Amino acid sequence: MFKLFYENPYLRETTAKIESVERKGKKIRIKLDRTIFYPEGGGQPSDRGIIEGEGFRIKVEKAEGKEEIWHEGKLEGREPKEGEKVKLLLDWEWRYENMKQHSGQHVLSAVLKKLYDSDTTGFQIFERYNKIEINFDGKLSWEHVLKAEKLANEIIWKDLEVKVEYYEELPKEVAKELRKQLSDKIKDRVRIVKVGDIDIIPCGGTHVRSTKEVGLVKVINFYKKSKNIWRVEFVCGNRALEFLDEILEDYWKSLNEMPNKNRPLVERIKEFKEGLKALEDEKTKLRKELWEWKGKALLSEAEEINGIKIVSRIESLPMKDAEAFAIYLVDKNPNTIALIMGKSYLIFAKNKGIQKVSMVELLKEILSEFGGGGGGGEVLAKGGGFKAKPEEVLKKAREKLKHSLQS
Ligand SMILES: [Zn+2]
Structure with a gap:
């Protein structure tokens, strides 16, 4: 398997020969003698694109594998065969943006190392933004982060060359310059990526030729992940522009919703909250x-x-409000009992000074007659789900209560 994306990451179209074909449910997987499709790895997502042959077309959604790269996607047309020649077309916009994000990450990570001695312990490119994990002792602040962002952009605008070098064995003078030591897992030749003279690191991703192509690095968020590990979210290239455009759109739309449309939005929100x-x-x-x-x-x-005064009422309020009113009424007025019936609820409440009757006992009698459920205590009981009209239930409750009070 010849990896053309390493020879020339700017190659977006080529031809290849099919070596193997596999069915995977509704998808098809093929292996080629050479490819421009970068497989998912090192935080960089898989390439997407099209593989075309005589009478078929595969919409490649995923390329995966290390030594052997499999291209997976939806097949249109007949099934491809081993030995056939195909044309490969990358989704270049997707790949080129990923190259910018990845190269921008090298610069940002190098700056964080230089300023704060922070190592980058994780990296991931997502559809709309990227995330790195760094170690940082103490509390990372916007001041720290923006200082790094400023320096990263100054480097990017310097138009520094991004160079890739291969070593069968890493020379000592190169090894001591590395931002991150070489993994013991790497046994064969080492791929080293240099960004001008500011960063040198082993890396297996695809990068732009010049830092200038990254365009912009913008940190969008950061937060603590664990003890001394912080996550920093950032965007580069066109994705930075798209991200900022979205935030601006949200800002202007939000401000426009305000009664007073003068900036800044945060002041308008404070006024709104006070109102x-x-x-x-x-x-x-x-x-x-x-x-x-x-x-x-x-x-x-x-x-x-x-x-004892008996207040009984069919109520249209929601249960929560009816309950609040019932409690208010019996608390304020000694010798008062409230029987409040709503569409789907029943509330019995009494003033605490009344000894003779229990609200939960009264409710139990009603439940035994009309079904439904509920519960409560001496002074307040609630129920619902009766198999009768509210008027009927309320009438019965009143009768039973009067009977208890008369005896
Ligand atoms: Zn890289």
Whole structure:
């Protein structure tokens, strides 16, 4: 398997010969004598593209493998055969962006090493952004991160050459310059990537020729992952532009939603929150007033049995609000019991001073008659799911309560 992406990472089109064909469910997998498809590895995602032959076409979604690279995708047309010649076409936009992200990472990692002696312990390119993991003792701040970003961009704009060198055995003078020591796993020839004179590291990915092509490195977020490991998220190239455009769009749209559209947005949000708080306070005040009036009206027409007032009402409020009102009413008014029935709930509440009846006992009687479920305690009980009309349930509850109070 000849890896053309190492010879020339800018090669986006070539021909090859099929060596093996495999079926994998609805997908097809093929192995070629040579390829321009970079297989997933080292944090860089797999290439995508098209493999075309006489009478078939494979939409390559994934290339994988180390020595043997398999190209996997959806087949259109007839099944390809061993020995056939095919044309390979890369999704160049995808690959070139990945090359920019990857090369930008080398620069950012080199700067973090230089400024803070931080090693890059992990790297991943995602569809829309990239992530590195670094070690950093103490608290990483935006100040640290932006300082590194500034220096990384200064390096990128210097138009430094990115060179790839191969060594059968690594010379000592090269080995001591490496940002990261060579893995013991690497037994055969070593691939070294140099970015000007600022970074030298073993790497198996694809890179741009000049740092200038990276365009921009923008850190978008960072956070602590574990003890001294921090994740730094960043974007390069066109993906940086797309990312910033999205944030700007969100910013302007959000600002436009504000009653006062003057910048900055954070000030408008603070005003908005203050306004909301004032409205909430006003609402609470008005609700208390409403409850007072409502309570008075209900008490004036309540039945009174042995000095206990029974307020019963079919309620349209949601259960939470009805419950709050019932509690308010019985707490404020001694010798009062509230029976509140909603569409799907029933609330019994009594003033704590009333000894004679238990709300949960009353509820149990109702449940045994109309089905449903619920529970509660002496002063407050709640239920629902009755097999009868609310009016009917409420009427029965009133009768049972009156009976208890009269005896
Ligand atoms: Zn690399």
